[in-house]
Amino acid sequence: MSEELSKQYNPKETEAKWYETWEKNNLFSARISPDKLPYSIIIPPPNVTGILHMGHALNNSIQDILIRYKKMRGFQTLWMPGTDHAGIATQNVVEKALAKEGLKRQDLGRDKFIARVWEWKEQYGSTIIHQLKKLGCSCDWNRLRFTMDTDYSTAVTEVFVRLYEKKLIYQGSYIINWCPRCQTALSDEEASHSELEGHLYYLKYPLKDNSQEFITVATTRPETMLGDTAVAVNPKDERYKKFIGKLLILPLVNRQIKIIADHSIDMEFGTGAVKVTPAHDPNDYALGKKHNLEFINVMTVDGKINNVVPKYLGLDRFKAREQILEDLKTLGLLDKVTPHTLSAGHCYRCHTIVEPYLSKQWFVKMKPLAKPAINAVKRGKLKFYPARWTKVYLNWMENIQDWCISRQIWWGHRIPVYYCKNCNAKNSKNGIIVSRTKPLMCPKCKSTDLIQDEDVLDTWFSSWLWPFATFYWPKENADLKYFYPSSTLVTAPEIIFFWVARMVMAGFEFKKQLPFKDVYIHGTVRDVEGKKMSKSLGNVIDPLEIISEYGTDALRFSLISITSQGQDVFLSKERFEQGRNFANKIWNASRFILLNLKPEEINVDLCIFSKNQKLNIANAWILSRLYSVLEKVEKDLESYKFNEAANSLYSFFWHEFCDWYLELIKPEIKQKETQVVMYKILEKYLRIIHPFMPFITEEIWHLLPNTEGSILEKKWPHLQKELINLKVEQQIQLAFDIINTVRNMRAELEINPASRVDINLSLPDKLTGKTIEPLLNYIKNLAKVESLNIIDNYLPQKNQYVVVLKDLQIIMPLTGLVDIEDQLKKTQIKIDKLQSEIQKKELMLANKNFSERAPKEIVDTEKNKLAEMQTQLIKLGAIKNGLR
RNA sequence: GGGCGCAUAGCUCAGUUGGUUAGAGCGCUACAUUCACAUUGUAGAGGCCAUAGGUUCAACUCCUAUUGCGCCCACCA
Numbered sequence: 001m002s003e004e005l006s007k008q009y010n011p012k013e014t015e016a017k018w019y020e021t022w023e024k025n026n027l028f029s030a031r032i033s034p035d036k037l038p039y040s041i042i043i044p045p046p047n048v049t050g051i052l053h054m055g056h057a058l059n060n061s062i063q064d065i066l067i068r069y070k071k072m073r074g075f076q077t078l079w080m081p082g083t084d085h086a087g088i089a090t091q092n093v094v095e096k097a098l099a100k101e102g103l104k105r106q107d108l109g110r111d112k113f114i115a116r117v118w119e120w121k122e123q124y125g126s127t128i129i130h131q132l133k134k135l136g137c138s139c140d141w142n143r144l145r146f147t148m149d150t151d152y153s154t155a156v157t158e159v160f161v162r163l164y165e166k167k168l169i170y171q172g173s174y175i176i177n178w179c180p181r182c183q184t185a186l187s188d189e190e191a192s193h194s195e196l197e198g199h200l201y202y203l204k205y206p207l208k209d210n211s212q213e214f215i216t217v218a219t220t221r222p223e224t225m226l227g228d229t230a231v232a233v234n235p236k237d238e239r240y241k242k243f244i245g246k247l248l249i250l251p252l253v254n255r256q257i258k259i260i261a262d263h264s265i266d267m268e269f270g271t272g273a274v275k276v277t278p279a280h281d282p283n284d285y286a287l288g289k290k291h292n293l294e295f296i297n298v299m300t301v302d303g304k305i306n307n308v309v310p311k312y313l314g315l316d317r318f319k320a321r322e323q324i325l326e327d328l329k330t331l332g333l334l335d336k337v338t339p340h341t342l343s344a345g346h347c348y349r350c351h352t353i354v355e356p357y358l359s360k361q362w363f364v365k366m367k368p369l370a371k372p373a374i375n376a377v378k379r380g381k382l383k384f385y386p387a388r389w390t391k392v393y394l395n396w397m398e399n400i401q402d403w404c405i406s407r408q409i410w411w412g413h414r415i416p417v418y419y420c421k422n423c424n425a426k427n428s429k430n431g432i433i434v435s436r437t438k439p440l441m442c443p444k445c446k447s448t449d450l451i452q453d454e455d456v457l458d459t460w461f462s463s464w465l466w467p468f469a470t471f472y473w474p475k476e477n478a479d480l481k482y483f484y485p486s487s488t489l490v491t492a493p494e495i496i497f498f499w500v501a502r503m504v505m506a507g508f509e510f511k512k513q514l515p516f517k518d519v520y521i522h523g524t525v526r527d528v529e530g531k532k533m534s535k536s537l538g539n540v541i542d543p544l545e546i547i548s549e550y551g552t553d554a555l556r557f558s559l560i561s562i563t564s565q566g567q568d569v570f571l572s573k574e575r576f577e578q579g580r581n582f583a584n585k586i587w588n589a590s591r592f593i594l595l596n597l598k599p600e601e602i603n604v605d606l607c608i609f610s611k612n613q614k615l616n617i618a619n620a621w622i623l624s625r626l627y628s629v630l631e632k633v634e635k636d637l638e639s640y641k642f643n644e645a646a647n648s649l650y651s652f653f654w655h656e657f658c659d660w661y662l663e664l665i666k667p668e669i670k671q672k673e674t675q676v677v678m679y680k681i682l683e684k685y686l687r688i689i690h691p692f693m694p695f696i697t698e699e700i701w702h703l704l705p706n707t708e709g710s711i712l713e714k715k716w717p718h719l720q721k722e723l724i725n726l727k728v729e730q731q732i733q734l735a736f737d738i739i740n741t742v743r744n745m746r747a748e749l750e751i752n753p754a755s756r757v758d759i760n761l762s763l764p765d766k767l768t769g770k771t772i773e774p775l776l777n778y779i780k781n782l783a784k785v786e787s788l789n790i791i792d793n794y795l796p797q798k799n800q801y802v803v804v805l806k807d808l809q810i811i812m813p814l815t816g817l818v819d820i821e822d823q824l825k826k827t828q829i830k831i832d833k834l835q836s837e838i839q840k841k842e843l844m845l846a847n848k849n850f851s852e853r854a855p856k857e858i859v860d861t862e863k864n865k866l867a868e869m870q871t872q873l874i875k876l877g878a879i880k881n882g883l884r
Numbered sequence: 885g886g887g888c889g890c891a892u893a894g895c896u897c898a899g900u901u902g903g904u905u906a907g908a909g910c911g912c913u914a915c916a917u918u919c920a921c922a923u924u925g926u927a928g929a930g931g932c933c934a935u936a937g938g939u940u941c942a943a944c945u946c947c948u949a950u951u952g953c954g955c956c957c958a959c960c961a
Binding site for chain 2: 008493
């Protein structure tokens with residue numbers, strides 16, 4: 001069989017095959033196992049409109065690594081998958097499709113339009129799911145959820161009703177961000193600000209009493225002047241004191257407006273006099289409320305001027321700006337125009353400049369919800385990796401604003417509010433009915449003339465329930481009890497506010513519990529120049545293209561290995577060659593082993609060798625390396641340092657296992673001990689790297705003798721510390737031999753540099769033949785030796801190891817070998833330091849202020865740390881003695 | 885205005901609670917080619933770890949300031 005294996009690893013052939021097998025055998029499905037600890041991850045649901053980009057690839061590779069790792073470590077894992085209905089995004093996509101037929105959504109009407117959206121979803125909505133499968137994601141697909149599922153809607157409605165009953169949801173007219181293209185309100189988070197090169201226009205408003213006298217105001221949006229209802233100045237401003245209380249005539253409109261005084265006005269900016277447009281600016285809105293001004297809306301929902309001044313009726317807001325400026329200029333009322341950079345909100349979906357717009361919307365009162373979410377983080381119950389995001393989160397939470405949750409679109413969860421026309425006619429406050437199901441009649445007047453609120457809820461109003469609504473909350477089923485709260489949330493920094501923070505709030509409000517324990521925030525994937533990858537910039541590297549060219553394992557491994565914790569990822573296509581080459585290296589090393597393996601020789605437990613310490617040096621060394629890498633990988637994965645784990649695995653396999661070990665053992669490859677060690681190393685290594693590279697490991701696993709079933713179902717290798725400890729003794733022995741050789745050589749050269757030096761070298765097999773000649777010459781020149789003898793082609797006879805000479809120093813090719821004296825010194829320093837730290841810790845713990853007042857968990861962790869340090873100290877002591 | 889991150893080899897980046905000789909990948913140079921793997925191997929060149937101070941026996945690592953780049957939040961009449 002082995003002879004048939006191709007020289008190159010072919011990912012295409014294996015990947016589809018194994019994913020199908022995993023799915024068919026239900027390897028991803030999670031059931032409640034009372035004897036196991038649960039480990040669950042709830043996927044950040046991609047938009048149904050989504051197609052896989054590098055951000056997804058990174059995000060989901062990380063989750064898959066965690067899930068596969070934890071599963072192998074014996075947890076009952078669950079990776080809950082799903083998609084988000086993505087209100088505006090999806091509606092836009094379907095509207096675009098309609099536009100091709102020359103239709104608008106209004107032409108179809110609400111019900112038919114929504115039917116079209118569902119149709120679209122059935123047809124295209126699972127694209128992203130198929131792509132996640134190509135990425136190897138081990139989600140439990142049987143549980144696939146969608147934020148518009150019927151029972152998911154039940155949860156959303158339930159939450160709305162509960163919050164309304166708690167008076168945490170209210171309706172009101174406020175200035176919100178309005179997208180004139182999407183014709184809907186947007187939350188503050190959905191209106192992303194960016195800088196614009198604009199102008200500051202100075203407009204002259206004549207006084208009523210004396211039309212030759214003016215007050216000049218500065219504005220960036222002159223078209224809103226049609227809605228001005230005051231001009232405000234600072235009461236301390238000497239320039240304007242005398243005008244306070246007087247009236248102005250608003251040009252073009254000819255409305256009388258008052259000059260008011262307010263301390264909030266910055267005297268330095270512009271002219272120090274501000275036009276006040278309460279219906280079109282949040283600050284002016286506040287001023288309007290405070291000073292009882294009139295609120296005059298000058299725009300229609302699509303961003304055109306309304307009939308406030310008939311001349312401008314129907315003009316687009318930017319056209320109107322030009323027209324108004326021209327008209328003012330004609331009247332001599334445009335004082336000057338200066339360049340001015342300003343930042344304006346843009347719709348996060350269509351990038352149209354949003355208009356601050358006065359309208360009636362639903363809001364969630366956030367301050368009470370934020371409280372427990374703040375405390376949990378402050379008390380360390382919820383941890384961010386990397387920790388710096390904690391600050392960002394807290395800062396936002398502590399300054400949280402109310403959340404505008406109504407959207408004037410059709411695709412989404414309809415607001416469960418009904419209006420009684422009869423009651424409304426009398427008093428608008430009486431006519432509101434908030435209900436889980438559509439009420440048959442008005443509870444007050446028994447009228448059946450009810451209509452439901454036209455608006456739908458913000459997409460994030462459903463997403464923030466994701467960690468428990470996916471378990472069919474508000475039903476309290478067994479899965480919810482077992483798998484909730486989830487263990488880790490893996491996500492991108494962009495959605496900390498949108499999503500992470502709100503999930504924490506929802507978790508506390510509705511489940512009295514955190515939704516997850518750890519939040520791992522990975523970086524943003526950027527191109528080589530540091531720009532965000534986006535279609536419009538044309539700098540996208542398509543993960544699917546990489547998969548078909550280099551394979552999924554290569555994609556995953558490369559991506560992970562360059563993602564250091566929380567740092568943005570700068571990506572170029574060449575990066576993936578490394579992953580492909582590595583997969584190929586694993587393939588060929590395995591092929592080599594398979595070609596040389598005698599299956600009947602390997603039915604032996606490693607312990608036989610390790611206990612008797614009969615292992616030869618190469619075998620002992622590689623085993624010790626394997627287990628130290630295993631230890632490091634475990635540590636790295638537990639602290640979310642995926643790149644470090646990946647890089648350790650890479651350099652171990654390539655530069656230690658392949659470059660040195662496999663070369664060293666070639667002459668004795670048929671020996672039983674070598675057969676066993678070689679096999680065990682490969683077999684264990686495959687298990688360790690499986691979470692990173694699931695496909696190639698599964699493929700090789702099935703080629704190996706004595707392996708059954710999927711590698712995914714195998715246990716994670718047990719960390720045999722005694723084998724690492726063996727390393728120390730072996731190392732010491734080795735190092736002594738080497739150092740002595742060097743010392744002898746040096747001594748001889750120093751005494752008589754011209755004296756004849758003979759060196760006997762043992763060299764690995766691969767350095768024989770033509771390869772060795774230039775090397776030998778090199779050594780001869782450097783060491784100025786007369787003769788260089790090669791002792792057969794392999795070692796390890798007594799006191800002879802692989803050595804290469806460089807500048808008269810001997811470099812041990814076997815990693816981890818060090819100068820004994822150096823090692824001693826280092827160890828001593830470490831011991832000293834540890835001892836002083838232990839003293840400090842002991843003092844701290846002995847301090848009553850600390851032990852009695854600090855939270856118990858903190859005291860406990862400090863105690864644990866102390867214990868750890870003490871064991872560490874003992875270990876160091878032992879090492880020191882060994883060195884001596 | 886507030887906050888955060890980054891500055892290390894030609895390029896892209898690692899660097900584990902400070903420890904003496906700073907690493908990887910790519911690229912470059914020389915050599916090797918029936919041998920598991922050219923998606924390879926061996927060796928090599930290439931670093932005032934942004935700048936200036938400070939703490940320390942010891943600083944790429946900690947502190948302060950400066951410069952440059954990037955990001956987030958708030959405000960901007």
